[in-house]
Amino acid sequence: MRVLAALICLALPAHAGGERAGDFDYYILSLGWSPTWCALTGDARRDDQCDTRHDFGFTLHGLWPQNDYGWPSDCRTGARDPSRRETAAMADIMGSGGLAWHEWKKHGRCSGLSADDYFALSRKAYENVSIPPVLAHLDRDVKLPAQVVEDAFVEANPGLERSMITVTCEAGRIDEVRICLTRDLTPRPCGDDAARDCRMKDALMERVR
Numbered sequence: 001m002r003v004l005a006a007l008i009c010l011a012l013p014a015h016a017g018g019e020r021a022g023d024f025d026y027y028i029l030s031l032g033w034s035p036t037w038c039a040l041t042g043d044a045r046r047d048d049q050c051d052t053r054h055d056f057g058f059t060l061h062g063l064w065p066q067n068d069y070g071w072p073s074d075c076r077t078g079a080r081d082p083s084r085r086e087t088a089a090m091a092d093i094m095g096s097g098g099l100a101w102h103e104w105k106k107h108g109r110c111s112g113l114s115a116d117d118y119f120a121l122s123r124k125a126y127e128n129v130s131i132p133p134v135l136a137h138l139d140r141d142v143k144l145p146a147q148v149v150e151d152a153f154v155e156a157n158p159g160l161e162r163s164m165i166t167v168t169c170e171a172g173r174i175d176e177v178r179i180c181l182t183r184d185l186t187p188r189p190c191g192d193d194a195a196r197d198c199r200m201k202d203a204l205m206e207r208v209r
Contacts, residue, residue: 019072019073019075019076019110020072020075020076021075021076021077021079021109021110021111021112022110022111022112023072023110023112024065024066024067024071024072024110024111025066025067025068025191026065026066026068026180026181026182026183026188026191027063027064027065027066027125027180027181027182027183027185028063028064028066028178028179028180028181028190028194029060029063029064029125029126029129029178029179029180029181030060030061030062030063030064030176030177030178031058031059031060031061031126031129031131031176031177031178031179032058032059032060032061032175032176033057033058033173033174033175033176033177033205033206034049034050034054034056034057034058034059034095034208034209035056035057035205035206035207035208035209036170036173036174036175036205036206037049037095037175038050038209039173039206040170040171040173047095047096048096049095049096050209052209054095054209055208055209056095056208056209057131057135057136057137057138057208058131058135058136058177059093059094059095060090060093060094060122060123060126061094061099061103061176062099062103062106062107062122063103063107063108063111063118063121063122063125064107065107065110065111066180066191066194067191068191069191069192069193070193072110073106073107073110074105074106074109074110075109075110076109077109077110077112079109079113079114079115080114080115081104081105081115082100082101082104082115082116082119084097086100086115086116086119087100087101087104088100089119090119090122090123093123093126100119103122104118104119108122121185124185125181125185128185129153129157129179130156130157131156132152132153132155132156133156134152135149135152135205136208137208138205138207138208139207139208140207141204141205141206141207142204142205143202143203143204143205144202144203144205145200145201145202145203146167146169146174146197146198146199146200146203147167147197149167149174149177149203149205150162150165150166150167150177150197153165153177153179157187159186159187160179160187161187161189163189163190163195164179164180164187164188164189164190165177165178165179165180165187165190166178166190166194166195166196166197167197167198168196168197168198169198169200169203172200172203172204173203173204173205173206174198174203174204174205175198178190178194178196180194
């Protein structure tokens with residue numbers, strides 16, 4: 001019976017949507033490599049994030065409430081939605097106000113915080129992470145093992161261990177760095193389903209534009 005119960009649990013979806021706000025175990029801070037997003041999506045949209053005047057490298061994709069298994073999304077909450085001014089104010093680290101609005105709807109509502117507090121916490125989490133200088137100012141395209149990116153973040157952030165970070169790839173490129181954090185933004189081990197390490201030995205990392 002225990003085996004059957006375990007199989008049933010594994011068969012359940014990781015998230016169903018519409019969960020109760022504030023009911024989660026930890027956060028994932030997701031940092032996206034902007035040149036990858038631009039190459040795969042943003043350039044075709046002529047998105048302002050991809051304009052060379054910005055020099056975007058790692059941007060804040062989002063701060064995601066996470067459970068030890070699975071994650072909530074699109075939660076019910078009594079908190080008011082942010083104004084256009086409030087979402088636009090996040091563009092300096094997120095690339096666009098549109099992404100900030102999307103992240104609030106899908107993830108921020110699940111935090112149990114007001115929009116102001118959620119964005120403030122997201123900014124604090126982003127600013128707490130030291131981007132390795134060699135990556136922050138990458139001035140040429142490189143191909144490298146994804147593990148090297150993880151190593152660089154661990155070295156640049158005392159207290160961050162390999163069990164607390166995962167690097168993802170998309171279409172042969174470095175895509176995101178995801179760091180697992182407690183509710184007070186202290187690094188902690190990621191849940192098993194959040195560890196999705198890219199194993200590529202020659203992942204492309206385009207230069208900062």
